[in-house]
Amino acid sequence: MTVNQTPADGDEPLPSPDAALALIRDQQRSVERNQLGGIPWVLVMWGIAWGVGFLALWSGYDGGNPWFQLPRAVAGAIFGAIFLAASIVSVIVISRLGRGVRVASGFGGTVFGISSSASFVAVYLIGVALARAGADGALISLYLPAGFGMTTGLLFLMGAALWRSVSQVVLGAIIMVTAVVAPFFGAPTNNVVMAVLGGGSFLIAAVAMQLGLKRGR
């Protein structure tokens, strides 16, 4: 008895070198879109967090927002809640990026992940030490956004080096410049600089990345 064997789908040779190269390009773009599609949304989330969070803080200080004021506790709660939400969304989206893939060497990613959390805790602890040493609220309100901003910028630069991403170099550099420039405006105006320049760059980066993924870079 003989069995008729039909060729599997996609077994036919490609018609031309052009068609083969186009197929490779389209498939690799599709993989990239599938794997990185969530990142622009993470950037949007952080853009909103920086924009709304720092404007809330600005509205919580005397001499801040001239249009309306928030009680300091409410401003702090809004800032904390929105940053916590952005962190949770980031962790969920980023943990899904590499789903189904087991990397041969996870050393770089592990060092990046642990040092990210550790450096934010370190910035906070230095703030506690400064407060214990007599730094007043105005000084701490200059230090903490600058410290966290600087760390965020450095992390983007580290990520850029690890994953060879030029757009991350640009975003990291802007965030670092924002963090360094903001304290020169004094408190509470430093919060407006963080909101507009920092939050704005996250939103611009999100749009640029979304367009890049659509076009296939």
Add this chain to the structure above:
Amino acid sequence: MIELDPVIHAAARLRISATLASLDDGDRITFPRLQELLDMTAGNLSTHLRKLEDAEYVSVTKAHQGRTPVTFVTLTRRGRRAFEDYTDALRALLAGEK
């Protein structure tokens, strides 16, 4: 005369190779995730993976995550080299046509 590797020069196997080549060297991907990225049926993917495996271009390994069996697929060093040679050959052919 430039010859194209017949193992890779078929639409389905080229898409599989291109997907696996976009991962870092040595990274392994689960069969279901690869299937999702390629939008192929499990049977069709298995058939083409077997042809790539016969040529030693991919390595298919089985492991356990807890009690669940998981099949991992990776491009071998030989497979990565074959894919690069194949794309070089395509470019050389196109350059020759101009």
